[in-house]
Amino acid sequence: MRRGFALWANPSSPHAEGRAARAALEDARSRVKAALGWPGEVIFTSGASEALAIGLGRAKTARRLVAAAEHDAVFRAAPDAEVIPLTDGALDCDALGRALAQGGSAVVALQSINSETGTVLMPHGGCPAVAVVRGAGGLFLADCSQSAGKVPLPDADMVVVSAHKLGGPIGVGALLVRDFAMLEPVGGQERGYRQGTENLPGVLGFAAALEAGGVESWPTTYPDRYEFKDLLRRDGELLQLGPQCSHIVALAHPKLSAAVLLIKLDAMGFAVSAGSACASGTLKRSRALAAFGLDEDRAARTVRVSLGWNTTVSELEAFCDAWREVGRG
DSSP states (O other): OHHHHHTOOOTTOOSHHHHHHHHHHHHHHHHHHHHHTOOSEEEEESSHHHHHHHHHHSBSOSEEEEETTOOHHHHHHOTTOEEEOEETTEEOHHHHHHHHTTOSOEEEEEESBOTTTOBBSSOTTOOHHHHHHHHTTOEEEEEOTTTTTTSOOOSOSEEEEEGGGGTSOTTOEEEEESOGGGBOOOSSBGGGTBOSOOOHHHHHHHHHHHHTOOGGGSSSOHHHHHHHHHHHHTTSEEOOOSSBOSSEEEEEOSSOOHHHHHHHHHHTTOOOBSSOGGGGGGOOOOHHHHHTTOOHHHHHTEEEEEOOTTOOHHHHHHHHHHHHHHHHO
8 A cells, every 4th residue: 555655646547647546556457457357347436335325326227136235335325225034044946936037137146154053155156046037037146245355256247346355455446347347337436337537556555365265264264263252152152154254253242232241241341233333323223133034132232243354262261251251141
């Protein structure tokens, strides 16, 4: 990012400084594609929310279909979308097939990993929903905000990525597109598919974070993170809402509400959230937990505990001690 600030100029300007900035931007684009193993196009955005707005708002389809447990940003991007329910911790493919059979081209949005529960909705071995969508001639949009840089990208027509979720800077992300022809252009920057001057320092930081290594480079290993889950089970209910990833935990307390847990844990130096982390300041009822079939009482006692690229084993141990102490309180 320091390099980006040092050579900053508008990448769309024709002068020498602008051309140098453009060259750095395009080099970063190639690096992001290589790091993610993406063969198509990359549209840099201000983050996942804007990427969702572009993918859902400008897809050349007549209809928008979204899974019931999607992030609120999906529903803001497609407020009139048809909602497909979940069954047993997975997208209901029968319901999806019936919805697609009603006719009209459609784009279908699904998180690869749910941001509140850690449920893996698009398994590494392939997601049945993709075949259903492709069979109906639709487009598949995968929200990989929680999985990009941690697991390989799924088979999708469009992929949403957020830099800060993988150790990069805030305020930058990308919409990966197999073919620009899937989207209506609007003019402006990013080949005419996004308006606004490109965030060159952020993009360079995004590329650098990807190249720094994925989940294998974290201070915690998979065994560390699964041992952490086992310890938490002793003093609370670890929600198993379908197949789970290793870095996001939905944890229900036997007695205390999520609001009380947030206050107590915050006072002990731990930052957890209730519901979507982006909206947890409101402490509103979680749309995602309801979509997974969690009853209102348990949902009200559930917090999200998530691990990142800089979380250490000692921090996991300290949190288990704090959770045990909260339980005694």
